[in-house]
Amino acid sequence: MTGHATEDHDAPVDPILETAVDWLLKTRACPHDERLRSSAIVWRAAHPAHEQAWRKAERVWKLTGALPGRPAAAAADTPARVVPLRRRRSLGRMVAVTAAVALAASVVVALLPTIELHLRADYVTARGEQRRITLEDGTLVILAADSAIRVAYGPSERRVELIGGDAFFTVAEDRSRPFAVTGDDLRVVDIGTAFAVGIDPEALDIGVESGAVHVAYAGAVPEGSPRDARLDPGGRLRIDRATGRFNQDRVQPAQIALWRDGLLVVENQSLGHVVAEIRRRYPGMIVVRDEALMARRVTGVYDLRNPEAALRTALLPHGGRVSTLTPYVLIVSGA
Template sequence: MTSADPVSSRRDQALDWLMRVQQAPHDTQLRAQLAHWCASDVANVEAYGKAERIWRLTGQLAPSTAAQWPPAPAAKVVPLPTRTAPRRRWWLGAAVAACLLVAIAPTLSVRLQADYRTAQGETRDITLADGSVVQMDSDTAIAVDYAGSHRDVRLLAGQAFFKVMPDKAKPFHVRADAVRVTVTGTAFNVELRPGGVGVDVEHGSVRVDDTQRAQALASALSAGQRLRYVDGLVQVRSFQPSQAAAWRQGQLIADEATVAELVAELERYLPGKVVLRDQSLGEQRVTGVYDLRKPEAALSAVVRPHGGKVTAYGPWLVILSRP
């Protein structure tokens, strides 16, 4: 066996993965398997990146892939290098592999617990046994427990909008980490956020508790009120009820939100990991409306006013920084 054999074999494997993904672009299990293969060896990341470039140059890249990674003129796309200094090539490959592992591990854990889940860019409506409806956002997972005198839904990842059928004998609970939202009949959005939970009420009212600390966060959060519980701190603000769960219309509405908060929300709509390298950039405040159907372009629009730039290393790694 010659030394070229392993290289040829790895190239063939990469092309095989690429063709399988092109044939089934929405198969989340297949993409998870591909990510695992890439993460197992830095050379696999390089081989797959090279296969994608060859495929693109020969005009064979399917439109489905372009739709999942929409081009943004403001974003600089840097292909994985094939001929660079060994140290830099190792660093970049290791970074991509590490990001793949970070992205995959929580997904696999959530998948084992979830009754329903969505992939990146996918939304889904679920009608529960009592007629209540759950609208699930991108990269969201829930577990449902209807038994006896209770109706419980656990939000495992992402965010969801709930339209609850009234039943005073069976309160409806949404649990997100240690937070429990209790209702009898109303419409509201619950979101798992970095370090905490967000609750927006469109109509009706809900009670919000921290069950771990046995603490009431809001005894009656009513229509047009928004609660944010992050790092143990409670903030309640007013908003237009019509803007509740704006993601259902493909919009991300920011009102004096930090860049870091918006990055965390937009990351759910991208296939890979987004790294914010500048802490001061992440602390900047932003107000605006962004298109969730074009998440990379939205990232550029968020950071550009503060001197930030977006650099994408293929679909798996996006770095936000300032010169």
């Protein structure tokens, strides 16, 4: 959180931490598999670094809200006893275990970027969490669910890197130190402002509630297209990450960053984007089985305070279905 913060966008994931996450997910997916649990214990005991990585994985797991442990009531109903391992398991159980391990492997792939995000950040939110943060200069940051920032304040500039997700900034005045938000080829400089910035795989979004900002984009853009823009109250800019095109419009200032009030408003955006936004508010896992369905374009308003209902509402007009695998895992598939 100093002016000397270094950039580490391409820092590799720790292989020991990756293995620890793999063990954690497998044991969560198969909580009654004593052999698997024993193997995980042996791995943890093999080296102090393994145990350290395991504890770090558990901490990040709790932060992400990925797949909560068994409810207390369910645990209380299960008597503590030693269950001898059988040499032969039923075909049904073997299939179930195989499916669970396969699901755990897919979850590892999905969670590794989130784990890296959490390890890099100064401030971070879990899935379903929204947080208000006051920085050292009095600037207020509202951090959306599953989002992260890193702060680098120096003598001549106040800089906040949005690592991922969405954030709304009400900037404290300090004319001697300009305030800027950066992230993924984006730089947004405050000009006495309250504004929002969002980063997702499809686009970069900026919206101004009051004051003004100057936006500069260092990524690839079509020949002759702008690389910067000024936004005034109500101004919105969406930069398509695939094409580099700027899509600018204007709304009522009160409509900026409606996610603060639990609403997701989309206009001609992909269903994949909608599912990704809902996933950040859901306290479990949402697994998509039909990628073609995710390419459909949608327009609508969805209530993020009830993520599962919002998911069903978004999918229903396009023939999508939501199946409940466990209380914490939803499966999205086509008709």
